[in-house]
Amino acid sequence: MLTVRAPATSANLGSGFDVFGVALDRPADVVRLEKASRTTIDITGVGSQYIPEDPDKNTVGAVAEALDAPAHIQIDKGVRPASGLGSSAASAAAAAVGLNELYDRGYSREELVPIAAKGEAVVSGDAHDDNVAPSIMGGFTIATDDGVTKVDADIPLVACLPDIVVSTRDARGVVPDTARVEQLVETVGWAATLTSGMHRDDPDLVGQGMNDTVVTPARADLIEGYDAVKSAAHGAGATGVTISGAGPTVIAACHEPDKRAVGTAMIDAFNDVGVEARVYQTEIGDGATVF
Ligand code: HSE
Secondary structure, three states: OOEEEEEEEEEEOOOOOOEEEEEEEEEEEEEEEEEEOOOEEEEEEEEEHHHHOOOOHHHHHHHHHHHHOOOOEEEOOOOOOOOOHHHHHHHHHHHHHHHHHOOOOOOOHHHHHHHHHHHHHHOOOOOOOOHHHHHHOEEEEEEEEEEEEEOOOOOEEEEEEEEOOOOOOHHHHOOOOOOOOHHHHHHHHHHHHHHHHHHOOOOOHHHHHHOOOOHHHHHHHHOOOHHHHHHHHHHHEEEEEEEEOOOOOOEEEEOOOHHHHHHHHHHHHHOOOOOEEEEEEEEEEEOOOOO
16 A cells, blocks of 8 residues: 655646646645555545546546556545646646556656656546646656656745636637747747746746746636736735646745735735635645655
């Protein structure tokens, strides 16, 4: 029997659509795994009533199949589904790391990323490595077709989760097919600035790079109050604000002393448009941990 804690993640960070991701110190899923002759799944915790326990329809079932590692898997959800915080990726990451160890499969953390992404595809319809990579490896990750580059970074973050549900399928449906060359140029600048900021543990540079004129504006309409929340967070000291993953969580980078004020400003701005919200005062954290 093994227990794995796999963290929530925030993908994209504005300029790194489908590429950048960070592991968040909290919240997290906790998954217990025990060898079995066939895979069975039990789910408790936040939003568990919306997640199928049928192994053919669940992320962790697909991971168990990919690793040829049947198990009884108990998932305690700490990461709300359809939150933009990599909920399905956290469960898939925990299953990949745990089953690899339970069955002594010998894969490296980086090799487990595409295996966990296959599981994520069961629910999101597409395999994205940008959530599973940081949930497995921790830190700030750059996931491309050539593999994953990880940077250990220390940046204070505030994640504000409104009581709104946005499905990844809907959020991908509004992504434009094309972008202008000027947008490509500015995106390269922001992505490079953000990456430098991660290397230097510099919240100002990271915040400057959390910008995007292609995908985020198209998705903002799916999140009631987004523009007001963004502007309130900036007013309270946030250095950068954007949609976390496919949304509806809004993620802000800031300096440590401003965390509380940024969180309060974001909640108040959502409340002002009649939306309940909660805040995670967090930071960039470790990848999946086996107990
Ligand atoms: N990069 C993905 C998106 C993350 O924003 O659609 C969610 O799978």
